[in-house]
Amino acid sequence: MTKFKLVCERVTQTARLMVGVPDYQAYLTHRKTTHPGQEIMSYEAFFRERQEARYAVGKGRFRGCC
Numbered sequence: 914m915t916k917f918k919l920v921c922e923r924v925t926q927t928a929r930l931m932v933g934v935p936d937y938q939a940y941l942t943h944r945k946t947t948h949p950g951q952e953i954m955s956y957e958a959f960f961r962e963r964q965e966a967r968y969a970v971g972k973g974r975f976r977g978c979c
Contacts, residue, residue: 935963 926936937956944953954962 920976933967 926938930936940959941953944951957965
């Protein structure tokens with residue numbers, strides 16, 4: 914991988930994390946190395962799970978990121 918491509922990927926990753934979009938590639942890497950053999954969520958399921966965790970509604974009240 915060229916250095917330019919790596920820098921572009923890191924900038925994209927940083928921008929996504931800054932606006933709250935979870936990093937699916939980091940999730941895949943983590944699951945494959947730390948939890949081999951276990952099921953891996955699809956991108957859609959991963960995104961939905963992360964959004965629900967971030968903007969969870971518990972007992973009728975919002976308990977979001979703040």
